[in-house]
Amino acid sequence: xxxxxxxxxxxxxxxxxxxxxxxxxxxxxxxxxxxxxxxxxxxxxxxxxxxxxxxxxxxxxxxxxxxxxxxxxxxxxxxxxxxxxxxxxxxxxxxxxxxxxxxxxxxxxxxxxxxxxxxxxxxxxxxxxxxxxxxxxxxxxxxxxxxxxxxxxxxxxxxxxxxxxxxxxxxxxxxxxxxxxxxxxxxxxxxxxxxxxxxxxxxxxxxxxxxxxxxxxxxxxxxxxxxxxxxxxxxxxxxxxxxxxxxxxxxxxxxxxxxxxxxxxxxxxxxxxxxxxxxxxxxxxxxxxxxxxxxxxxxxxxxxxxxxxxxxxxxxxxxxxxxxxx
Amino acid sequence: xxxxxxxxxxxxxxxxxxxxxxxxxxxxxxxxxxxxxxxxxxxxxxxxxxxxxxxxxxxxxxxxxxxxxxxxxxxxxxxxxxxxxxxxxxxxxxxxxxxxxxxxxxxxxxxxxxxxxxxxxxxxxxxxxxxxxxxxxxxxxxxxxxxxxxxxxxxxxxxxxxxxxxxxxxxxxxxxxxxxxxxxxxxxxxxxxxxxxxxxxxxxxxxxxxxxxxxxxxxxxxxxxxxxxxxxxxxxxxxxxxxxxxxxxxxxxxxxxxxxxxxxxxxxxxxxxxxxxxxxxxxxxxxxxxxxxxxxxxxxxxxxxxxxxxxxxxxxxxxxxxxxxx
DNA sequence: CTGAAAGCGCTAACAT
DNA sequence: ATGTTAGCGCTTTCAG
Numbered sequence: 001x002x003x004x005x006x007x008x009x010x011x012x013x014x015x016x017x018x019x020x021x022x023x024x025x026x027x028x029x030x031x032x033x034x035x036x037x038x039x040x041x042x043x044x045x046x047x048x049x050x051x052x053x054x055x056x057x058x059x060x061x062x063x064x065x066x067x068x069x070x071x072x073x074x075x076x077x078x079x080x081x082x083x084x085x086x087x088x089x090x091x092x093x094x095x096x097x098x099x100x101x102x103x104x105x106x107x108x109x110x111x112x113x114x115x116x117x118x119x120x121x122x123x124x125x126x127x128x129x130x131x132x133x134x135x136x137x138x139x140x141x142x143x144x145x146x147x148x149x150x151x152x153x154x155x156x157x158x159x160x161x162x163x164x165x166x167x168x169x170x171x172x173x174x175x176x177x178x179x180x181x182x183x184x185x186x187x188x189x190x191x192x193x194x195x196x197x198x199x200x201x202x203x204x205x206x207x208x209x210x211x212x213x214x215x216x217x218x219x220x221x222x223x224x225x226x227x228x229x230x231x232x233x234x235x236x237x238x239x240x241x242x243x244x245x246x247x248x249x250x251x252x253x254x255x256x257x258x259x260x261x262x263x264x265x266x267x268x269x270x271x272x273x274x275x276x277x278x279x280x281x282x283x284x285x286x287x288x289x290x291x292x293x294x295x296x297x298x299x300x301x302x303x304x305x306x307x308x309x310x311x312x313x314x315x316x317x318x319x320x321x322x323x324x325x326x
Numbered sequence: 327x328x329x330x331x332x333x334x335x336x337x338x339x340x341x342x343x344x345x346x347x348x349x350x351x352x353x354x355x356x357x358x359x360x361x362x363x364x365x366x367x368x369x370x371x372x373x374x375x376x377x378x379x380x381x382x383x384x385x386x387x388x389x390x391x392x393x394x395x396x397x398x399x400x401x402x403x404x405x406x407x408x409x410x411x412x413x414x415x416x417x418x419x420x421x422x423x424x425x426x427x428x429x430x431x432x433x434x435x436x437x438x439x440x441x442x443x444x445x446x447x448x449x450x451x452x453x454x455x456x457x458x459x460x461x462x463x464x465x466x467x468x469x470x471x472x473x474x475x476x477x478x479x480x481x482x483x484x485x486x487x488x489x490x491x492x493x494x495x496x497x498x499x500x501x502x503x504x505x506x507x508x509x510x511x512x513x514x515x516x517x518x519x520x521x522x523x524x525x526x527x528x529x530x531x532x533x534x535x536x537x538x539x540x541x542x543x544x545x546x547x548x549x550x551x552x553x554x555x556x557x558x559x560x561x562x563x564x565x566x567x568x569x570x571x572x573x574x575x576x577x578x579x580x581x582x583x584x585x586x587x588x589x590x591x592x593x594x595x596x597x598x599x600x601x602x603x604x605x606x607x608x609x610x611x612x613x614x615x616x617x618x619x620x621x622x623x624x625x626x627x628x629x630x631x632x633x634x635x636x637x638x639x640x641x642x643x644x645x646x647x648x649x650x651x652x
Numbered sequence: 653c654t655g656a657a658a659g660c661g662c663t664a665a666c667a668t
Numbered sequence: 669a670t671g672t673t674a675g676c677g678c679t680t681t682c683a684g
């Protein structure tokens with residue numbers, strides 16, 4: 001609390017303007033409540049003069065609405081690209097909401113959501129963390145507006161997912177056209193459901209185009225893990241494609257091949273995932289799979305802006321992924 | 327608001343436990359208020375049974391404390407930011423607070439802070455954005471606990487800054503020892519005060535060690551801007567050091583030299599800033615200047631945890647920067 | 653140790 | 669169009 005002075009309340013404003021609290025409230029409410037123009041002006045003037053800012057706690061006690069939206073993640077780096085994170089916060093602010101960031105390290109942290117009253121009472125929650133199951137999500141928040149963005153979805157509920165199979169198939173077709181016959185598949189966390197689905201898509205498309213998976217390894221999406229793994233293996237690079245489920249791992253593949261084979265492996269035989277900045281810079285430059293972040297966020301915002309869903313109405317939206325050839 | 331049911335209030339809990347609201351309140355308060363053990367147990371039990379979670383708005387209306395901390399940034403564009411914020415959010419949560427992320431695109435957005443009542447009423451604000459001047463910071467928030475982390479500080483007030491001159495001098499000494507006589511200095515935003523200070527440190531140290539600044543360019547910290555700039559210039563690489571005020575620009579310098587001079591420029595003649603992940607990976611690997619993020623955050627948390635500051639007491643803490651030689 | 657009652661600051665009925 | 673009044677759910681005196 002401010003030590004120097006007490007904060008003006010609506011009552012102070014009303015007094016200064018010479019009206020009742022209700023009139024003052026209506027004048028400042030924004031919604032076009034009936035009020036005399038001159039009084040409205042006097043109230044606005046008085047509020048400005050006192051530097052009045054409404055107490056949100058009193059307001060929310062009545063509205064039951066906070067104007068806050070929770071973003072729930074495992075780590076921030078989960079959000080594969082900063083651009084997404086940055087754009088998302090910006091979009092949330094542009095619809096007049098604020099962003100509450102919740103970081104979950106493990107299942108143990110989930111209970112804290114309920115224990116943290118403000119988080120529990122957000123207007124909506126965006127779930128990026130795969131630690132939260134679609135069934136339990138509704139119990140964690142006071143609001144029904146819980147949007148699953150972690151690839152999981154409950155029958156009843158809201159979600160935006162990425163159709164990854166599409167971009168993956170396009171990548172495999174590209175490999176096929178370039179006569180790649182054999183593949184190394186560097187994957188991320190084995191326990192992740194989305195990762196499992198992703199790997200399945202790779203396997204199906206590769207089977208379809210006659211590409212053999214010779215090595216399938218689970219790393220942890222990171223540069224270091226992939227580099228460590230590759231360093232322990234000798235690859236026969238004839239007709240080989242290296243497919244990675246993150247751009248960071250693809251960077252490791254590029255570095256590994258550069259050192260090991262002095263670029264004998266065509267750089268284009270390495271495929272990343274996420275379409276980050278790094279797939280485009282000079283020292284790396286590999287093809288990758290991604291999606292339109294703007295489109296993804298637009299769908300989220302669309303759900304956020306929908307005032308009312310029919311009781312239990314489900315909305316499962318999806319963004320197509322895409323192959324980015326370099 | 328949840329559509330299916332009404333939420334239990336303290337009154338419901340009290341009724342179920344067969345006690346008064348006050349007793350129920352005291353039982354759940356956490357602070358050791360006098361109360362009979364059996365009643366306390368009954369209340370706790372009743373609360374659990376109903377799945378009671380206190381309404382934070384009613385509580386805050388009395389406490390004037392939200393348990394929320396605002397992080398105010400321009401944007402989150404930098405990888406160095408990611409690691410920092412991830413750690414910071416985790417630390418904030420570990421002291422039982424929640425994180426409100428506020429993104430400022432320009433000065434115009436500053437007024438929105440006051441207009442957004444919840445942001446205005448946070449328990450503390452961490453100012454990373456350099457759009458906010460130390461003089462105006464106290465007027466934007468209801469709390470006195472506004473910590474400037476943007477390199478600016480008011481005489482009265484709280485701040486944690488990085489002593490960048492230290493790491494910069496170490497870098498220049500390294501260059502001197504490696505017989506570098508001439509320098510290109512790739513800087514960031516010209517309008518930034520911290521950047522101005524940083525450039526000054528480079529100039530002073532270089533003057534001291536007899537290194538000539540032949541080219542001083544303002545880019546925008548990004549890979550693209552630096553690469554574009556370098557591509558338009560021909561460098562005489564004899565005894566040349568390329569000093570960049572961001573790792574991203576140093577990456578561009580590495581790529582530029584690799585293509586232009588086929589690595590004739592020793593890679594060690596390129597100096598980055600921020601000690602990001604990228605200064606350590608195979609394809610780049612350059613020396614850089616950084617600081618301990620943990621130490622920085624520990625100081626912030628220390629300020630956050632200090633209950634009361636003497637009226638108007640100032641606290642200006644500082645973290646030493648360091649040269650990371652690769 | 654407990655309960656009744658006041659009140660935090662605001663909004664929304666409801667009578668003027 | 670305006671003022672009065674009754675809460676929103678909680679904590680905290682203040683008497684018992």
